[in-house]
Amino acid sequence: MQQKLEILADAAKYDVACTSSGVDRKGRKDAMGSAVSCGICHSFAADGRCVSLLKILLTNECIYDCKYCVNRISNDTVRTSFTPEEICTLTMEFYRRNYIEGLFLSSGILRTPDYTMEQIYQTLWQLREVHRFWGYIHVKAIPGADPALIERVGHLADRMSINLELPTGDGLRKLAPGKTREKILTPMRQIQHGIHDNRLKLEDQKQEKKIFLPGTPESGGAPAKVKKKAGLPAPKGMLRYEEKSKFVPAGQSTQMIIGATPETDHQILSVTEALYHRFELKRVFFSAYTAINDDSFLPALGTRPPLLREHRLYQADWLLRFYGFEAGELLTEEKPYFNEALDPKCDWALRHLELFPVEVNRADYMTLLRVPGIGVKSAKRILQARRSAKLDFPDLKKFGVVLKRASYFITCGGKMMGNTPIEEDFLTRALTAEDRVKNQRIANAGAFRQMSLFEDFHVENPSPGPDDVWKSLSGQL
Amino acid sequence: MENEWEKTIYVCGEELESILTAVYDAWASRKGHSRVKIEMEKEDTMELFATYVPVKQDPEKAEKVMRSIRRKIGEEAWSMVYRAALSEHESRADDIYRFLIGGFYYGPKALKMLAEPAVYRLMELNRAVGNESHFFKEFLRFDEREGHVLFGRIRPKNNVLSLVMPHFADRLPKENFLILDTGRASAGVHPAGREWYLTSLKPEAAEALMAAKSDGYRDLWKTFYQAIAIEERKNPKLQRNMMPLRYREYMTEFLED
Numbered sequence: 061m062q063q064k065l066e067i068l069a070d071a072a073k074y075d076v077a078c079t080s081s082g083v084d085r086k087g088r089k090d091a092m093g094s095a096v097s098c099g100i101c102h103s104f105a106a107d108g109r110c111v112s113l114l115k116i117l118l119t120n121e122c123i124y125d126c127k128y129c130v131n132r133i134s135n136d137t138v139r140t141s142f143t144p145e146e147i148c149t150l151t152m153e154f155y156r157r158n159y160i161e162g163l164f165l166s167s168g169i170l171r172t173p174d175y176t177m178e179q180i181y182q183t184l185w186q187l188r189e190v191h192r193f194w195g196y197i198h199v200k201a202i203p204g205a206d207p208a209l210i211e212r213v214g215h216l217a218d219r220m221s222i223n224l225e226l227p228t229g230d231g232l233r234k235l236a237p238g239k240t241r242e243k244i245l246t247p248m249r250q251i252q253h254g255i256h257d258n259r260l261k262l263e264d265q266k267q268e269k270k271i272f273l274p275g276t277p278e279s280g281g282a283p284a285k286v287k288k289k290a291g292l293p294a295p296k297g298m299l300r301y302e303e304k305s306k307f308v309p310a311g312q313s314t315q316m317i318i319g320a321t322p323e324t325d326h327q328i329l330s331v332t333e334a335l336y337h338r339f340e341l342k343r344v345f346f347s348a349y350t351a352i353n354d355d356s357f358l359p360a361l362g363t364r365p366p367l368l369r370e371h372r373l374y375q376a377d378w379l380l381r382f383y384g385f386e387a388g389e390l391l392t393e394e395k396p397y398f399n400e401a402l403d404p405k406c407d408w409a410l411r412h413l414e415l416f417p418v419e420v421n422r423a424d425y426m427t428l429l430r431v432p433g434i435g436v437k438s439a440k441r442i443l444q445a446r447r448s449a450k451l452d453f454p455d456l457k458k459f460g461v462v463l464k465r466a467s468y469f470i471t472c473g474g475k476m477m478g479n480t481p482i483e484e485d486f487l488t489r490a491l492t493a494e495d496r497v498k499n500q501r502i503a504n505a506g507a508f509r510q511m512s513l514f515e516d517f518h519v520e521n522p523s524p525g526p527d528d529v530w531k532s533l534s535g536q537l
Numbered sequence: 538m539e540n541e542w543e544k545t546i547y548v549c550g551e552e553l554e555s556i557l558t559a560v561y562d563a564w565a566s567r568k569g570h571s572r573v574k575i576e577m578e579k580e581d582t583m584e585l586f587a588t589y590v591p592v593k594q595d596p597e598k599a600e601k602v603m604r605s606i607r608r609k610i611g612e613e614a615w616s617m618v619y620r621a622a623l624s625e626h627e628s629r630a631d632d633i634y635r636f637l638i639g640g641f642y643y644g645p646k647a648l649k650m651l652a653e654p655a656v657y658r659l660m661e662l663n664r665a666v667g668n669e670s671h672f673f674k675e676f677l678r679f680d681e682r683e684g685h686v687l688f689g690r691i692r693p694k695n696n697v698l699s700l701v702m703p704h705f706a707d708r709l710p711k712e713n714f715l716i717l718d719t720g721r722a723s724a725g726v727h728p729a730g731r732e733w734y735l736t737s738l739k740p741e742a743a744e745a746l747m748a749a750k751s752d753g754y755r756d757l758w759k760t761f762y763q764a765i766a767i768e769e770r771k772n773p774k775l776q777r778n779m780m781p782l783r784y785r786e787y788m789t790e791f792l793e794d
Contacts, residue, residue, distance in 0.1 A: 062760050069764040087707040089730070094708045101675050101779070103790060105766035108775025115765060150757070156687060156712060157679040158705070159758050159789065195708075350769050365769055441651055449652035458657060501774065 064140050065150070071120040071131055072166055074352075075223075075315070076345040080112040080161035080196040082310030083218050093155060093162070093195030095218065100161050113164035113198060114154055118142055118179055122168030124238035126225070127355045128320050131168045135353065141170065144183035152191050162196030162218075163187070169202065169238075177205035177213065184216040196310075203243040207250050211307075214254055219310040219342070222248050224335070227328045231321035234357055245339075251312050252339050258307035311342030318373065319366040320349040320358055324396035326387075329376055333387040336380065346373045368502050372398040379404060382436055383429045401492045401499065406432045409469060410491075413482055416469045420456065421446050432491075433466030453477050465491065544587040547575045549630055550594060551696075553622040556630045557599035559592040563634060570638050575630040610640040614648055621662040623696040632658050670697035674704050676780065678789040679714060680752045687714035688746050690787040698725050699735060706733045717743060755789055762790040 081099030101110035119141035120131045130137070142150075147165065154160045165183065170176045180199060187193045198219040201210050214220055222244055226232045229241040314335060318328065332344045348365035351358065376398065379385040383405070390404050391397070399407045409416065409432050418427055420442060428439040441459040445451060452472045457463055467477040468487055480486070545568055549559035556575070563573040574587075583589070607615045618633055626632070635655040640647045650656045670693075679687035687709070691698070698718045702725040705714065709727070716725045717738060724743075727733040785791045 062757060065757060066760050066764050069761045073765050073767055087710055089710050092709060092711060103676070103762060103788070104776045104780040105762065106773065106776060107766045107768075107770035108772040108779060109766075109770075110779065111762065111765060114761070116761075153754050154758065154761075156709065157681065157752070157754060157758070157789070158677050158689070159754075348770075350767060367770065444649045445651040448646075448650045451652060455652050459651065 061146070064142060064146070065116070067138055067140050068117045068120060068142060069115065071137075071168075072115045072117045072164075074130065074347065074350065075115060075164070075166055076109075076347045077198065077221060077313055077315060077343065078110055078112045078115055078164060079313075079343070080198075082342055083196070085194060088194055091192040091194040092152070093193055095162070095194075095196045102158065102160055112161045113196065114151055114160045114162070115164040115166075116142070116147070116150075118147070118165060118167035118176070118183065119170045120168050121170050123171070124169055124236070126236040126238065127353060127357050128225075128235055128317055128349065130352050132353070144179065144186050147183050148187050148191050148193075151187060152193060155193070155195055162193075162198070164198040166200040167202065173202045173204035174206050174209065177202045177209040181209060181213050181216070184213060188216050198310075201247045201251065203239055203247060205247070207247070210247055210250060211254060214251060214308045215306070217308060219313060220251055220308050221313040221315070222251075224314045224316045224331075224344075226321050227316050227318075227323045227331045228321070231323065235320065248312065248314070248339055248341075251308055254307045255311065255340075262306070311340075313341055313343040313345060315345035315347055317349050318346050318370055324391075325369070325373065325376075325398050326391040326393065326396035328373060329380075329387045329391055332373075332377060333380055344377060346370050346377070368400060368499060369398070371502050372400075372404060376404045384426050385430075402488070402495065403432075405430070406465065406491050410484055410487055413484060413487075416482060417471045417476060418469060419471050419474065420451055421473060431466055431469045433462035433464065433469070435460070542586060543572070544584065545573050546584065546587050546589050547573065547592050548578055548589055549575060549592040550578055552594070553619065554596060554599040555592060555594045556622050556633060557602040558595045559630055560634050560637060561595075561598040561602050562590070562592055564637075573634075575634050577627050577630060579627065606637070606640070609644060610637075610647060611645040614640055614645070617648070617659055617663050620666045620700070621659055623666050623700070624662040625665075625694045625696075626662060629662060632662060666695045666697060666700070669693050669695050670700040672784055673697060673701050676784045676788055677701065677705075677716065678787060680789070681754070682746060682752075685713060687712055689714065689716045690719055691716060692720045692783075692786060693718065696721065698723060701725070702727070702733050702735070715746070717746070755792070758789050 079099050080095065081097060083095045084097040085093075085095040087094040099112060101112045103111040105111055117131075119139070120137070121139045121141065122129075122131045122133055125132045125134050147163070151160070151163045155162070165180060167176050167180060170179065180202070184197060184199065187197070196219075197217045198221065199213060199217040201213070201220050201222045203222060210220075224244060225236055225239065232239060232241055232244075316328070316331070328346070335341045335344050348367050348370040349359065349363075350365045351361050351363045354361050376385075376387075376390055379390065380387065385408070390408055398404055402410070409430070415430075418431055420428070425439055425443060428434050428442060429436065434442075438456070438460040442451065442456070442461075445455065445459065449455075450473060453463065453467070456466070456470075456472070463477065468480050468482070468490065470476070480490075545563075545566065547559045547563050549555040559575045563575055566573060603615065606618060618636070621629055621633055621636075632655070636647075636659040639650070639653055639655055643650065647653075647656060651660065673691050673693060677689045677691055679689045682688050691701070696718075698716060698721075701716065705716070706727050711729050712727070713729045714727045718724065722738055722740075722743070723735060724738040725733055725735055
């Protein structure tokens, strides 16, 4: 078991998403688990990435030969598979101990896409109906699997995702001979429609309820179907998870690999924007390519993953989703790459100095959001607080505004903080100096590390162990 | 005859009830807000020209204050006061008092007046308490002990146990579990299928729990935890930012054995 877990977790680690967000579900007396919409991270791995879900593959066997993938058929690695029962036990036991928030199940393609999807369905069904697991489940839809199977899995999972793998169809043809753009986009579209139809259906049921059953309390997690039965109390027997009949309530996500193919940042960001608008995805993840396979189509082994580029893309992704920016504002065909030295928002602001400075006591929410150093939270706090008081720079600092950046772009009561010329060269110098060290750190993460007294010189760790705690409790220390 | 510059300092205990009683007494004294102050018992530097009045905890007075807060400033304000009272800061009782001055004057809209120092301070205490309780929802680890009992340990700065318990009670209704605050020797107990409660734990009981055998899933979890990291992206600084060292004390993946 331990070996299997090691292999199948190791093989799953290149999948980026580990979020458990997007759905609120209270616990139930006869089940185990709940979900919170903001998501809960349970640990952080040595690479600093959040560990929220038990992220494993059902199997690392695969019939495909995608060039960038560790599990490709031509790689000589140890192959193994979990049984649905094993996954259930692991999930339940890990969950009870608060190691995880739920399960993230992905898989190589075993025999056929349908067979693999069927196995995934089996696992989820057992987990929900036999083990009565009410926590979070994120599952991969296998490209090319029967839509009917995807539909059924969707009623058991919270989030589904299909990896776009590479930003363009060209890249996909070159690196993933078994997959086509169409095979990936079809189920993505299906899930989008499924979520829509389901939402409409639930709306209808709510309407019906309103007419026939005024005053039925909306208790969390109770099934719409049971309630519809003319106000009878829910049946004594156990409720089946599927009866909740919500389809992929936490929405779908996808990920693409950055740096394995020659797409520009502009292309990637435009694809991202299209996915949000046309496919209504909840999240698009980027994965800096880690050179694991030796192949003439790929960056050479030993190439470092483009972490700073990935970081800039995530920053831009945030600007698209929460700050009202459009991809075309951040990058264009003429300027297709992000500035390595500046974050995308600062970069944008420097190219639009005519819009600044902004008066904090008057500017509307969307304008405040565009100021470097002001985020969603601080903008909201500013709106709230300025109703009862005139704000000054010290107030802003308390609200979480990063004055090191914002001070060049705002006024408080008509005054700027220092005597700064609003002039591009000066500001660029000031802002890049600020970020240089941080950028270097992101770009070089993993390349070198600081020597540590404890690790390198075998100094005893002086922090108290469990023994000492007991001693301190019983007063022996 | 009192001097008009002389302060009266009400000295209260750690518990919410005691703090609220002090608020009641200070308010009812009608000496004027600038001439009263509430302090925790522990504070040892005494002020000159001040009269110290110990507060006698009174559930009735506390209840009255609670009801007024809920009625006049609202439920949100009440939950903020409740959380602030769990804070580690010695000043929390007086901070609550200062907030209530504005709170009773302005009503619910006081919560939005963040430029007001007293309101901001309450929000700050709240945020610290809220953040820490969230961290423990993330990082608390249970170990299984004999008889299917789950046992978890925390050592929080703020007294967040009562905020952490409902989360797990909702999530694990069919489990027997116990969370021990090792710094305060208090424990939250949840018997399967019943309501949870807080209690103080005798050293012998804690000893029995802590000395029990190791849980078989520990190694599996450690295996998973190590396998999931990508070597090429190693970044201990980021890891420390997201998961400060002090939370790792009892975390399964960092235990050595």
